[in-house]
Amino acid sequence: xxxxxxxxxxxxxxxxxxxxxxxxxxxxxxxxxxxxxxxxxxxxxxxxxxxxxxxxxxxxxxxxxxxxxxxxxxxxxxxxxxxxxxxxxxxxxxxxxxxxxxxxxxxxxxxxxxxxxxxxxxxxxxxxxxxxxxxxxxxxxxxxxxxxxxxxxxxxxxxxxxxxxxxxxxxxxxxxxxxxxxxxxxxxxxxxxxxxxxxxxxxxxxxxxxxxxxxxxxxxxxxxxxxxxxxxxxxxxxxxxxxxxxxxxxxxxxxxxxxxxxxxxxxxxxxxxxxxxxxxxxxxxxxxxxxxxxxxxxxxxxxxxxxxxxxxxxxxxxxxxxxxxxxxxxxxxxxxxxxxxxxxxxxxxxxxxxxxxxxxxxxxxxxxxxxxxxxxxxxxxxxxxxxxxxxxxxxxxxxxxxxxxxxxxxxxxxxxxxxxxxxxxxxxxxxxxxxxxxxxxxxxxxxxxxxxxxxxxxxxxxxxxxxxxxxxxxxxxxxxxxxxxxxxxxxxxxxxxxxxxxxxxxxxxxxxxxxxxxxxxxxxxxxxxxxxxxxxxxxxxxxxxxxxxxxxxxxxxxxxxxxxxxxxxxxxxxxxxxxxxxxxxxxxxxxxxxxxxxxxxxxxxxxxxxxxxxxxxxxxxxxxxxxxxxxxxxxxxxxxxxxxxxxxxxxxxxxxxxxxxxxxxxxxxxxxxxxxxxxxxxxxxxxxxxxxxxxxxx
Amino acid sequence: xxxxxxxxxxxxxxxxxxxxxxxxxxxxxxxxxxxxxxxxxxxxxxxxxxxxxxxxxxxxxxxxxxxxxxxxxxxxxxxxxxxx
Numbered sequence: 001x002x003x004x005x006x007x008x009x010x011x012x013x014x015x016x017x018x019x020x021x022x023x024x025x026x027x028x029x030x031x032x033x034x035x036x037x038x039x040x041x042x043x044x045x046x047x048x049x050x051x052x053x054x055x056x057x058x059x060x061x062x063x064x065x066x067x068x069x070x071x072x073x074x075x076x077x078x079x080x081x082x083x084x085x086x087x088x089x090x091x092x093x094x095x096x097x098x099x100x101x102x103x104x105x106x107x108x109x110x111x112x113x114x115x116x117x118x119x120x121x122x123x124x125x126x127x128x129x130x131x132x133x134x135x136x137x138x139x140x141x142x143x144x145x146x147x148x149x150x151x152x153x154x155x156x157x158x159x160x161x162x163x164x165x166x167x168x169x170x171x172x173x174x175x176x177x178x179x180x181x182x183x184x185x186x187x188x189x190x191x192x193x194x195x196x197x198x199x200x201x202x203x204x205x206x207x208x209x210x211x212x213x214x215x216x217x218x219x220x221x222x223x224x225x226x227x228x229x230x231x232x233x234x235x236x237x238x239x240x241x242x243x244x245x246x247x248x249x250x251x252x253x254x255x256x257x258x259x260x261x262x263x264x265x266x267x268x269x270x271x272x273x274x275x276x277x278x279x280x281x282x283x284x285x286x287x288x289x290x291x292x293x294x295x296x297x298x299x300x301x302x303x304x305x306x307x308x309x310x311x312x313x314x315x316x317x318x319x320x321x322x323x324x325x326x327x328x329x330x331x332x333x334x335x336x337x338x339x340x341x342x343x344x345x346x347x348x349x350x351x352x353x354x355x356x357x358x359x360x361x362x363x364x365x366x367x368x369x370x371x372x373x374x375x376x377x378x379x380x381x382x383x384x385x386x387x388x389x390x391x392x393x394x395x396x397x398x399x400x401x402x403x404x405x406x407x408x409x410x411x412x413x414x415x416x417x418x419x420x421x422x423x424x425x426x427x428x429x430x431x432x433x434x435x436x437x438x439x440x441x442x443x444x445x446x447x448x449x450x451x452x453x454x455x456x457x458x459x460x461x462x463x464x465x466x467x468x469x470x471x472x473x474x475x476x477x478x479x480x481x482x483x484x485x486x487x488x489x490x491x492x493x494x495x496x497x498x499x500x501x502x503x504x505x506x507x508x509x510x511x512x513x514x515x516x517x518x519x520x521x522x523x524x525x526x527x528x529x530x531x532x533x534x535x536x537x538x539x540x541x542x543x544x545x546x547x548x549x550x551x552x553x554x555x556x557x558x559x560x561x562x563x564x565x566x567x568x569x570x571x572x573x574x575x576x577x578x579x580x581x582x583x584x585x586x587x588x589x590x591x592x593x594x595x596x597x598x599x600x601x602x603x604x605x606x607x608x609x610x611x612x613x614x615x616x617x618x619x620x621x622x623x624x625x626x627x628x629x630x631x632x633x634x635x636x637x638x639x640x641x642x643x644x645x646x647x648x649x650x651x652x653x654x655x656x657x658x659x660x661x662x663x664x665x666x667x668x669x670x671x672x673x674x675x676x677x678x679x680x681x682x683x684x685x686x687x688x689x690x691x692x693x694x695x696x697x698x
Numbered sequence: 699x700x701x702x703x704x705x706x707x708x709x710x711x712x713x714x715x716x717x718x719x720x721x722x723x724x725x726x727x728x729x730x731x732x733x734x735x736x737x738x739x740x741x742x743x744x745x746x747x748x749x750x751x752x753x754x755x756x757x758x759x760x761x762x763x764x765x766x767x768x769x770x771x772x773x774x775x776x777x778x779x780x781x782x
Binding site for chain 2: 291
């Protein structure tokens, strides 16, 4: 190599080497020597180093955890959180508008028009034109307020002190694909590069069978409350039913990491981390039976008394329980008129009534168990005979004790069959005051159901029934006799059901509304409280069961003979030996809120099936606010019996119903089984909104 | 010779730098594509959940009975028009 060539090569490579040295030096100069700090608005210093730049590219997306899901006993979803987006916009005034404000107002109008059309982009949205108009007005108002358009000049340059960036809520609940597509088309698009849309994850509570289950499942609603200083807060109240269970509260929220490029466009780094499935609370309700209960109760109540639709009951209640577990399978509530469901009381646990004759089996079983009653003893129940005079009339009771029809010599079996008040009073008088107190406690009258249901009515005996200053003679003349046939005592339908369950399954038995809770795949069952506490002797239960079986027969003295005949005629089913039960009718004076007293009558029925080995028990109550005759066998019994028959029918095909019909999880695991999906675009409307808007992100 | 090797190493370093930058750029582009797909899946996921509930409500016995009644009324009207 010639010396000249060597020199040229050295110069060339030396020049090349200067480039990286210069770059390294420049980097060092900028990042080290020139590295200063910026004072932020909060007074803190922001070091201008490489890690700061990196950190500004990092983003975290918070993914909140859903509330727990409530299902029926077979997995049918009754309440769940439905994933949605909350869309927020951050809009900066573009340079062109800052240079000349004339362009600004038309630009804002285009955005409002575009957003409001995007929000109704799905042709399947009902009443689309009205919804569109509503969105348009809301967005126009928002834009005017946020940008203070009233104070903005109509021409010239953008005022220096006038805000250039606004942030507002576009929509709080978006779950339609076409809408989210249309909105995303605006996000930093070529046409609108200064619009940034954030799609925040959220949830909306849905109740697929709300009309059927509002009283038990409950609800949790959020309401907008205006702040005095402007703006609004979202307050959640009105939670009731199973929704109040702490196990349904949202669990730890998850997060997802991503990065933003130089134009703040996000790019993928990682999926959602530590996402938790929602807890699943399995209730004891069987939605099929619940549907049947609502149908039967509504049909009876709407038909009116003596099939006159103008004479309807005031309210009605129907409950069905499984005796082996205490599970509440169904409970229906009905009110006269067409009130908003949630605005009225839920009758099965909130409406009290005087149970009347349906407590007689409870009284007799208790008396038999404590030895106050001989089941073979005969009582002269004729009110004109000496026994009545000696035992009842001489006590000086204000109201005489009468029967619907004159009864003669009756055994306890006959007293139940004829539903004799006089016979029941004789037996009631054989119990002491302490035993009556024990009777109330044993059957749970006046005590909570223990289901944590809010605003539950407890009822119970009159507050002065057991007052120490009431003489024993007065107690016997009034309270003891009234208790014997279900007066001076109020209860809810579910309390009556629990009382019967205790007679059959032990005095410690309790109803159950929750079968268990599934958390992270772990099943936590709620134990049934059957077969706990003292049990009645089998002979006691058997005697009462037989008497109640005889009540629903064609025996001319049986109070359920009309029911027997009606079901035989209507459904061709002979109820005798299939269903046991007890009818009840009570007339009482109810004090209204305004102080007035009205005469009310209630018809009630307790039935169980199968009659020889009770498995299900139904209680039906209808109350009306006048004094016209109203019998449990005619009005309360048919819905209860039809529900029991439906229950038996469903149990026979039970194995077919063991699979969940809708499987829902949380976060991205949500995957419902799609049945009967509607095809999008099935109704006429303009072309999908947002289709013409150029997009560089989607 | 050693200058030649040094030059080759330098060229290799420059090539590696350019390749790394290109791969990183491609990487970001791919990640943005994944992000789009991810958002798309999320959107469809939410839509599917909504459709699932709507389908469930549309298939309830009450709704089916209502549809059946509407269909019968329409059918009755159609038959009456045919008779006229």
